[in-house]
Amino acid sequence: MSSARVIPIAVPAAPTFSPAAPDREAVDKRGRRIRDLRISVIDRCNFRCVYCMPKTVFGREYPFLPRADLLSFEEITRIARLFVDQGVEKIRITGGEPLLRKHIETLIEQLARLPVELTLTTNGSLLPQKAQALKDAGLHRITVSLDGFDDAVFRRMNDVDFPVADVLAGIDAAAAVGLAPVKINCVVKRGTNDDQILPLARHFRGSGHILRFIEYMDVGSSNGWKMDEVLPSSDVISRIHAEFPLEAIDPNYPGEVAERWRYVDGGGEIGVISSVTQAFCSSCTRTRLSTEGKLYTCLFADQGHDLRALLRQGVGDEQIAAAIAGIWRGREDRYSEIRTAATAAARKIEMSYIGG
Numbered sequence: 001m002s003s004a005r006v007i008p009i010a011v012p013a014a015p016t017f018s019p020a021a022p023d024r025e026a027v028d029k030r031g032r033r034i035r036d037l038r039i040s041v042i043d044r045c046n047f048r049c050v051y052c053m054p055k056t057v058f059g060r061e062y063p064f065l066p067r068a069d070l071l072s073f074e075e076i077t078r079i080a081r082l083f084v085d086q087g088v089e090k091i092r093i094t095g096g097e098p099l100l101r102k103h104i105e106t107l108i109e110q111l112a113r114l115p116v117e118l119t120l121t122t123n124g125s126l127l128p129q130k131a132q133a134l135k136d137a138g139l140h141r142i143t144v145s146l147d148g149f150d151d152a153v154f155r156r157m158n159d160v161d162f163p164v165a166d167v168l169a170g171i172d173a174a175a176a177v178g179l180a181p182v183k184i185n186c187v188v189k190r191g192t193n194d195d196q197i198l199p200l201a202r203h204f205r206g207s208g209h210i211l212r213f214i215e216y217m218d219v220g221s222s223n224g225w226k227m228d229e230v231l232p233s234s235d236v237i238s239r240i241h242a243e244f245p246l247e248a249i250d251p252n253y254p255g256e257v258a259e260r261w262r263y264v265d266g267g268g269e270i271g272v273i274s275s276v277t278q279a280f281c282s283s284c285t286r287t288r289l290s291t292e293g294k295l296y297t298c299l300f301a302d303q304g305h306d307l308r309a310l311l312r313q314g315v316g317d318e319q320i321a322a323a324i325a326g327i328w329r330g331r332e333d334r335y336s337e338i339r340t341a342a343t344a345a346a347r348k349i350e351m352s353y354i355g356g
């Protein structure tokens, strides 16, 4: 049960603009538009990754959200449609572990009817069983988390003894059904798995998949984050460059989170995501919808806006759209630009609840 504070949304008056041309120009206080909607469909996971869902906090007694609290697929799709009307071009399905949500392919089918790029982030554990159904339902791309290539290191990172081989089998299953190239995300924690950078690079070089290294972040309030456990992305790049020369390449689009690099010898592309050492808040176009319908305008937020209440009060689309636009216009988030030891220690929503 998330301890994040809730901001009840006053039901806005019926907006003056015509529904045919919703306010696609909602711009926040820093001139940023909404382009990316991340939807967390479940707060549970079958892994206990130490930087996200440590067992010490997320044990057997942890009060996960009761089923009735979760948004239904119809509610999720309705909200997603209203965001698309406001300019969202990309939807990412997250969790917890989204493939644990029963019949997730039904939601994918519904969302795939919207004019967006539809992606999903998973720990890969259920991909061998689910890949074909996700592809058939209309999923465009998939991202798989893999925090090590050495089995012992990876099992320590996921803390449920899950083997590397099974995640690799999941990646192969996704590629086999046409969800390639797969993006592979590795969170690098100095002193814990930074020795996995080169083994992972060696394995995925030439595979066509895109390996990305993510700086360890002070997400949530449970992972005991310390700055000296952050390995800057510049170190990651220089370690790989020493063995396989790299060159920087342009972003695919403005506001892309990952900084792109490619192997000079044509061995493919890698990326780094540097929220701690190279903040990218100035171009952040992301917003997040939690499993039970709260809207968060930053990954490091401590409070959300309750959209579910509007849905379940029978409020109309125009008013919900106006509420969303109003929330976005009031947005000033730039957490990574102002991070301090004090902010790092402050209470924040859990990443396992809001999705990365």
Ligand code: SF4
Pocket: 275, 280, 281, 282, 284, 285, 286, 297, 298, 299, 300, 333, 334, 335, 336, 337
């Ligand atoms: S810290 Fe918040 S505002 Fe900055 S990039 Fe991340 S989500 Fe966006």
